[in-house]
Amino acid sequence: MVAMKDSNVYGYVLVIPSVFVKKYLKEMATQDILLQVLDGRTWQMTLKHGRIIKGWRAFASNNDLNVGDVCIFELTDSQTPCFKVSIIPISQGREDVDLTKIRGLKCINTFPINAMLEAENFASENPFFALHIRANDRGDCRPRVPLDFVEQYFNKKQVVMLQFRNKLWRVKLIGDVPTKLSKGWGPFAKACKLQNGNVCVFELINKEDLVFDVHIFRGQS
Numbered sequence: 001m002v003a004m005k006d007s008n009v010y011g012y013v014l015v016i017p018s019v020f021v022k023k024y025l026k027e028m029a030t031q032d033i034l035l036q037v038l039d040g041r042t043w044q045m046t047l048k049h050g051r052i053i054k055g056w057r058a059f060a061s062n063n064d065l066n067v068g069d070v071c072i073f074e075l076t077d078s079q080t081p082c083f084k085v086s087i088i089p090i091s092q093g094r095e096d097v098d099l100t101k102i103r104g105l106k107c108i109n110t111f112p113i114n115a116m117l118e119a120e121n122f123a124s125e126n127p128f129f130a131l132h133i134r135a136n137d138r139g140d141c142r143p144r145v146p147l148d149f150v151e152q153y154f155n156k157k158q159v160v161m162l163q164f165r166n167k168l169w170r171v172k173l174i175g176d177v178p179t180k181l182s183k184g185w186g187p188f189a190k191a192c193k194l195q196n197g198n199v200c201v202f203e204l205i206n207k208e209d210l211v212f213d214v215h216i217f218r219g220q221s
Contacts, residue, residue, distance in 0.1 A: 003132045004069045006144045006180070009060055014052040016073075021050040024075055033081040035059055035073075047081070063087060067144045068132040068199075070116070088116075115219030119199040122215060127153060128203040133194050142186075144179045145202075153204060154178075161211040162202075164192050168211075192216060 008014050016025075025031070029049060036042045043062070046054035065071075070088040075081065119130050131143040145154075150173075158178045162169045169191070171184035194200070194216065201215040 001070055001072050003134050004060075004065050004067055004071065005134055006067050008056075009065050009067050009069075009144075012053070012057045014056045016047070016050050016052065018050055025081060031081065033083065035083050035085050036076075037063065037085050037087070066146050068130060070132075115197055115199045115217045118217040118219060119201055119215075122201045122217075124203050126203050126205055127207075128201055130199055130201045133189075133198045133200060134196055142181050143200075144175075145173065145181065147177065147179055150177070150179050153207060154210065157210055159210070161206075161209060162188050162214050163205070163211060164188070164214045164216070167191070 002008070002014065002016075025047070031047050033045045033047045033052070034042055035045060035055075041062075043055050043059045045052045045056060045059070059065075065087070066089065072086040072088065073083040074086070076084050116132070122128070122130070127149070129146050129149050131145075133143065154173075158173045160171050160173065160181075162171055162184075169184055169188040171188060172182050174180050174182040192214070195218070197219065199217045199219075201217070202212040203215065205211055205213045
């Protein structure tokens with residue numbers, strides 16, 4: 001399982017866990033693999049040293065992947081590697097996704113499923129989105145607000161207020177299209193003791209001033 005980071009959604013590379021590569025894939029510098037989603041569509045990829053370097057951008061775009069979504073890769077043919085890919089759109093807060101179905105999978109890598117299951121039960125009349133907290137290769141844990149949410153509610157504003165346990169933090173968004181939580185995110189994350197694997201639900205409680213009540217799920221219940 002791989003939770004989508006901003007580099008996966010907006011970039012061109014996906015890294016397959018090294019323990020999986022060593023155990024199940026041929027030790028070749030470069031090889032072709034095939035990804036197939038549940039409706040039968042397929043994409044041919046190039047895998048180099050455990051990194052999908054060709055074809056991934058088209059796959060991510062064609063399947064409308066968002067930061068925080070989870071892709072489950074099931075190896076169905078190891079000779080000419082073919083993966084059946086199931087997509088769990090946790091970032092959209094969809095009610096038709098049953099995350100309990102992934103609990104019993106024989107998964108090669110550890111994954112914070114409990115936090116996702118807890119977040120799935122969140123409900124509100126206010127608009128909200130969920131983000132899976134995960135550092136990129138540079139240790140950067142600053143997440144991105146889903147683009148469709150920004151376009152619908154932010155009205156070109158580049159500052160949000162994050163509320164947790166009655167305390168407020170002012171956080172600035174950056175980017176060509178400002179979606180990445182930047183200045184102010186670090187103090188917020190530190191104060192809230194956020195860790196990789198946590199899931200944060202951002203509930204918009206004040207549309208005028210962009211105030212979000214943040215609900216943190218740590219998967220410890």
